[in-house]
Amino acid sequence: MTASQETIDQICKLLEPFNSTGKVLTADTEISSDLNIDSVAVMDFVMEVEDHFDIEIPLNVVSETHSIGDLASVVDARVKKD
Amino acid sequence: MIDLLDKHKAIAERHARMMTMGVNAVGLTNDKILSPTRAMINGHETILAGTNNYMGITFDEDCVKAGQDAMAEFGTGTTGSRIANGSYALHKELEAELAKFLKRKHCIVFTTGYQANLGMMSGLAGPKDTIFLDADSHSSIYDGCTLSGAKLVRFRHNDAADLDKRLTRSEGEEGGRLVVVEGIYSMLGDRAPLADFVEVKKKHGFQLLADEAHSFGVLGPHGRGLADEAGLENDIDFIVGTFSKSVGAIGGFGAGNHPLFETLRYAMRPYMFTASSSPASIATSLAAIKKLAAEPERRDRLRANSARLFAGFRALGFDMGCDMVSPVIAVKCTDEVSTIAMWNALLEAGVYVNIALPPGTPNKLCLLRCSVSAAHSFDDIDKIIALFGKVVASRAAA
Numbered sequence: 001m002t003a004s005q006e007t008i009d010q011i012c013k014l015l016e017p018f019n020s021t022g023k024v025l026t027a028d029t030e031i032s033s034d035l036n037i038d039s040v041a042v043m044d045f046v047m048e049v050e051d052h053f054d055i056e057i058p059l060n061v062v063s064e065t066h067s068i069g070d071l072a073s074v075v076d077a078r079v080k081k082d
Numbered sequence: 083m084i085d086l087l088d089k090h091k092a093i094a095e096r097h098a099r100m101m102t103m104g105v106n107a108v109g110l111t112n113d114k115i116l117s118p119t120r121a122m123i124n125g126h127e128t129i130l131a132g133t134n135n136y137m138g139i140t141f142d143e144d145c146v147k148a149g150q151d152a153m154a155e156f157g158t159g160t161t162g163s164r165i166a167n168g169s170y171a172l173h174k175e176l177e178a179e180l181a182k183f184l185k186r187k188h189c190i191v192f193t194t195g196y197q198a199n200l201g202m203m204s205g206l207a208g209p210k211d212t213i214f215l216d217a218d219s220h221s222s223i224y225d226g227c228t229l230s231g232a233k234l235v236r237f238r239h240n241d242a243a244d245l246d247k248r249l250t251r252s253e254g255e256e257g258g259r260l261v262v263v264e265g266i267y268s269m270l271g272d273r274a275p276l277a278d279f280v281e282v283k284k285k286h287g288f289q290l291l292a293d294e295a296h297s298f299g300v301l302g303p304h305g306r307g308l309a310d311e312a313g314l315e316n317d318i319d320f321i322v323g324t325f326s327k328s329v330g331a332i333g334g335f336g337a338g339n340h341p342l343f344e345t346l347r348y349a350m351r352p353y354m355f356t357a358s359s360s361p362a363s364i365a366t367s368l369a370a371i372k373k374l375a376a377e378p379e380r381r382d383r384l385r386a387n388s389a390r391l392f393a394g395f396r397a398l399g400f401d402m403g404c405d406m407v408s409p410v411i412a413v414k415c416t417d418e419v420s421t422i423a424m425w426n427a428l429l430e431a432g433v434y435v436n437i438a439l440p441p442g443t444p445n446k447l448c449l450l451r452c453s454v455s456a457a458h459s460f461d462d463i464d465k466i467i468a469l470f471g472k473v474v475a476s477r478a479a480a
Contacts, residue, residue, distance in 0.1 A: 038441035043217070043236055056251045058212075059227075059234035 003027065003072030007079075011072050014048050027069035046071075053079055103419075104426035107437045117141055118330075118457040123434060131452045131466050132436035136300050136409050137370075137380045138457020139330040145369040149331075152365030160358045165347075172364045176371075180335055183371055184306055184321060188343035191335045191367075192352065193359050195295055195324025198334025200226040201350035202291065202322050203262070205336075207232035210257035214245060214288070216274070218267050218444045223293060229351070232260070239267075239444060242278035249286045259288035265297025265308035269443050269451065270403030271410030273297070273308055280317040291320040299328025299374045300409055305381055328374065331366040333359045383456040384409055387463055391454055394467030398475045403449065412438070412451040413474060420477060421448040427473040433466050450474065 012025040019025065019035050029035065032042050046062050049071065055078040057065075065071045100107060105124065114122040118138035119130050139145060156170055164173065173191060181189040192198040203226025207213050211232045215223055218239040227234050235252065238244040245261065252259075261283070263274040274292070283290055294307035298321075302310025307323070309315045319340065325333035336346070347353060359367075374380070385407070392407045403412030415421040418439055425437040428450070436451040443449055452466065 040441040040444070041446065044445075047217070047236065047238065054251070056235060056248065059236060 003069055003076050007072040007075050008068060010052065011049060011068055011075065014052055015045060015068065018045050025068060027067065027072065029068045030066050031068060031071065032066070049075065055079055100422055103422050105429060107422060107425050110429075110434070115140075119455055119462060121434070123429065126432060128429065129433045129458075129462055129465060131454070131458070131462075132434050133455070134296070134327040134453045135330060135455045135457070136296075136328045136384055136453065137330065137374065138455040139328070139370050139373060139380070142330070142370070142373065144373070145330065145366050148369035149362040149366040152361040156361035158362075159360050162357055163354060164358045165354045167358070169358070170361060170364070172361055172368065173358060176364050176368045177335075179368055179371055181337060183304075183375055184337050185315070186321065186337040187339045189335055189337040190343075190347060190350075190353065191333055191359065191364070193334075193356050194332060195322075195326050195334035196222040196225075197352040197356060198322050198324065198336055199223050199293065200229055200352035201346070202320060202336040203227050203260075204229040204231075204352065205346040205350035206230075206289070206291070206320065207258070207260050211260065212252055212255065212257060213260045213262060214248060215262045216240065216264065216267075218269070219262060219264065220268055220293065220295065223262055223264075226352075227262075233257075240272065240275055242275060242282050245279065246282045246285065249282065249288070259286075260291060261288050262291050262293065265292055265294040265301060266408060266410060268296055268410065269438055269447075269449060270412055271408035272404035272406070273301075273408070276308060276312040276314050276317075280314055283317065289319045290317065291322065292318045293322045295322070295324045295334075296327060296410060298323040300381065300384060303378075305374050305378065325363070325367040325370075329367050329370045331363050331370060333363055333367055380456045384454060387456065387458050387460070388454045390460060390463045391452065391466060394463070395470065398467070398471050400470075400474070403447075403451075409454045410451065411454065412447075412449040413470070415448045415450060415474075418448055421450065424474050424477055425450060428469055431469045431473060433469050 008027050015025055018037055018041055021035050046057055050057050053075055061074055065074055112121040112123055118135045118140045121128050121130055177189045177191055192201055199222035207230040209231040213227045213232045214235045214237055215227055216239055217236050235248050237248050263279055266273055292309055297307040299305045301308050304310050309318045320338040323335050325331040388409045389407045391411055401414040438449040438451050440446045
């Protein structure tokens with residue numbers, strides 16, 4: 001499933017405070033490896049995403065989500081489900 | 083061929099940077115342990131203020147003798163699991179004594195505290211269930227949750243309203259719900275607001291587990307932990323704890339009143355597929371728990387020492403991990419490099435504390451973490467304060 005650009009944009013905005021590398025964020029950006037964000041910070045960031053969209057993203061799903069695009073697809077699917 | 087260890091190169095580089103600044107802060111060698119509060123490190127007698135030896139019981143004569151006698155009577159090891167080889171009478175005796183101490187109907191002991199969390203999380207929750215865990219939970223809780231195969235939902239640290247919100251989001255889903263909190267959080271020393279969580283429990287209905295690893299033997303009028311202190315033991319379904327802190331040995335336990343609790347022995351892989359605790363360790367734990375029950379003055383001394391260190395650090399103007407007296411007292415530092423430098427300077431000056439760095443800490447904090455012991459003298463505490471004043475306060479000012 002392709003994520004909507006609007007969701008990708010919102011996730012990029014939420015991720016910006018965690019991005020200390022100065023890299024430009026895109027759907028292909030790998031959240032942890034490209035931005036050098038440790039595992040705890042990734043979980044903290046996902047909490048922000050959960051609250052922004054008022055959805056639940058279990059940790060089991062987070063561990064299989066690598067890029068911003070992956071995460072946006074999860075968000076879209078869960079927002080739709082609710 | 084892809085070298086499997088290539089992925090750890092960044093860790094190796096980070097460790098190498100630390101080593102250029104002095105001693106290996108995460109792999110220190112104690113050449114000799116002199117007492118619960120003293121060791122010989124790099125040829126110097128050093129005050130130990132980072133060993134979680136809360137009751138200072140590791141050299142207690144009765145505990146040492148109990149371990150020696152058990153080794154002579156039962157041998158050096160059990161050579162297998164309790165499922166395969168059977169229990170020793172000592173295991174049963176320890177479980178009965180601990181159940182009595184905790185005022186719980188059932189208690190199961192594990193070989194380590196880490197395995198106690200692995201076993202309890204994976205025994206209680208399965209793939210159809212959901213575990214709600216505090217964001218600052220210890221790694222053994224995270225790993226136990228992963229082993230369970232349950233759906234994992236993380237709530238904001240010590241935030242009952244946030245838990246409430248996440249429970250509401252998952253309303254109507256199949257399976258049971260387990261909420262996990264800790265008595266004292268190991269890095270910052272703060273406590274779970276149990277009364278708030280119990281209110282959420284009444285609203286939503288779930289089973290509640292408290293990991294009392296750092297609070298067992300330490301908090302409460304009877305030393306049973308945070309639930310004892312808060313007067314909320316009846317609202318906690320399951321307790322987990324360890325023997326490696328206030329008990330001064332090694333091992334862990336799970337306890338509860340549930341009529342099917344004993345069945346967990348046949349459902350917890352970290353209990354079933356590992357060798358049971360050694361006779362010496364079990365006997366030492368048994369002797370120490372009797373002491374915790376009989377000698378409440380140890381808790382009084384720990385409280386007095388903790389209050390003195392807390393007040394001393396506050397007077398130095400430190401930003402600390404939590405705003406109440408706790409046997410875990412962490413000083414927040416600004417960055418990794420200066421924290422490593424200060425840790426080295428403290429060690430050189432004669433005091434060992436823990437260094438805690440991200441991702442092992444919440445909110446990317448760099449900490450110099452002290453754990454207080456009942457065996458520290460006021461003189462020890464004053465020396466620790468003075469050394470922190472010399473090393474940490476002066477650097478913070480600079």
